[in-house]
Amino acid sequence: MTTFAPTITPLSVPASLDDDDASDFRAYGELNRLICDEAVGLPDIAPSTAQLLASWQDPTDTLSLGFVARDGEEIVGMVTIAYPQEEDAHAAEIDLMVPTRHWGRGVEESLLALAESETRAYGRSLMQTWTLHRPIETEHMITPRTGWGRVPVTPLSEALVDHGYEFEQVERNSEFDLRADPAPVRALLQEARTAAGPDYRVMQWMAPIPANRRDGYAAILARLSTDAPSGEMDFVAEVWDADRVVRREHRLTSAGQALSIVVVEHIPSGAIVAYNELLIAADRTSITHQLGTLVAREHRGHRLGALVKCTNLLHWRELMPQSPAVSTFNAEENRPMLSINEAVGFVPVSYAGAWQKRL
Structure with missing residues (x-):
C-alpha cells in the first residue's frame, strides 16, 4: 500500500448518540468492535457505544480525548488518549485503532506520533497501551518482562516495539x-x-x-x-x-x-x-x-x-x-x-x- 498522510481531526463528544454531531462517536464504537473482532474474533469484549459515551462525558476522574484519521471522507483509523486525573498522575493510556485494510499505509504511524505529541503537551511522561492476541502458538512469540505467559506477534505489537514501547505483562482473557x-x-x-x-x-x-x-x-x-x-x-x-x-x-x-x-x-x-x-x-x-x-x-x-x-x-x-x-x-x-x-x-x-x- 502507498504511504500517505491522513487528515486528522479531534473526536467530538456529543450530548447524545442521536445528535447531529454524533456520527464520529458512533463510528468510534463501531471501530472498537471491529478491532476486537479482527484481532481475536471477540467483538463483544468491546463496550457498547452508549457505555463509552457515558464514560467520556464526565472528565472528573479520567479525561478522554480522541482523534479521527480520514482518507477523504472515509475514516481509516482513530486513537484515543485517557488521562487519569489524580494529582500525581504521570501516565496517559492510548488505544490505537486501525482496521486491517488500512494498516501499513502510514495511518498507524501518524496516529502514534500524534498521541505521543499530545501526551507530552499534556505534561505526562509515560504512555501505556494494550494489545489483543489470539490464544495460539506461532513461529514468532513474545514474552513480557514479567516472564509470565507469551503471545503471538501482531502488526500492532511490532509497531509498538518500533516506537520504543516495552512489553510488560500478559493478561489472560477467560x-x-x-x-x-x-x-x-x-x-x-x-x-x-x-x-x-x-x-x-x-x-x-x-x-x-x-x-x-x-x-x-x-x-x-x-x-x-x-x-x-x-x-x-x-x-x-x-x-x-x-x-x-x-x-x-x-x-x-x-x-x-x-x-x-x-x-x-x-x-x-x-x-x-x-x-x-x-x-x-x-x-x-x-x-x-x-x-x-x-x-x-x-x-x-x-x-x-x-x-x-x-x-x-x-x-x-x-x-x-x-x-x-x-x-x-x-x-x-x-x-x-x-x-x-x-x-x-x-x-x-x-x-x-x-x-x-x-x-
Whole structure:
C-alpha cells in the first residue's frame, strides 16, 4: 500500500448518540468492535457505544480525548488518549485503532506520533497501551518482562516495539459459560464458605450501592490500583471516596446497563475486604463483563476470592438468564485468581499485552 498522510481531526463528544454531531462517536464504537473482532474474533469484549459515551462525558476522574484519521471522507483509523486525573498522575493510556485494510499505509504511524505529541503537551511522561492476541502458538512469540505467559506477534505489537514501547505483562482473557451445569460453582462456593469462617459476611447489591456502604466500597476499589499484580506497569495509586463511587456507578449504569456487586465484610473490623462485579449492557442477551475482583492483601488465604466470584456468578444466572457468558481479564502471574477461574470453569479465549513507553 502507498504511504500517505491522513487528515486528522479531534473526536467530538456529543450530548447524545442521536445528535447531529454524533456520527464520529458512533463510528468510534463501531471501530472498537471491529478491532476486537479482527484481532481475536471477540467483538463483544468491546463496550457498547452508549457505555463509552457515558464514560467520556464526565472528565472528573479520567479525561478522554480522541482523534479521527480520514482518507477523504472515509475514516481509516482513530486513537484515543485517557488521562487519569489524580494529582500525581504521570501516565496517559492510548488505544490505537486501525482496521486491517488500512494498516501499513502510514495511518498507524501518524496516529502514534500524534498521541505521543499530545501526551507530552499534556505534561505526562509515560504512555501505556494494550494489545489483543489470539490464544495460539506461532513461529514468532513474545514474552513480557514479567516472564509470565507469551503471545503471538501482531502488526500492532511490532509497531509498538518500533516506537520504543516495552512489553510488560500478559493478561489472560477467560470466558465462563453461563449455561453450563452450575454444580461445580455451587460446590466451590460451599468450600469457600467453610474456609472463610464466621469472621466474614457476604453482601450483594445491584448498583447503586447503599449510601452507608460507599466509603467502605471506595476503600476496596482504591486497593485495585495497588494490590492487583501489574508487573512493571507504572500505575498511580487511585484516590477514591464516596462521591467517586457515585460517579462511577452513573457512568456504568446510565446507558441501561446492570451492575451486580458482591462484597465480603470482615465482621470484627467492619471493613469491606473483597469484592466482585458483573456488568451487562442494556442488551441483556449480550456477553457479561466481569469488572474488578480483589481480595485485600491482609485477608488473602481465606478463599474470599472464590466466595465473591461464585456468589455473583450463581446470582447472575438467575438475574440475566439470556446472557451467554462472562468475560474477564487477569494477569498471567496472578495464579491464585486464575486457579479460582479454572476451578469455576473459565477457559482462555484470548490474551492482552500491556505495554509502556517512558518519554
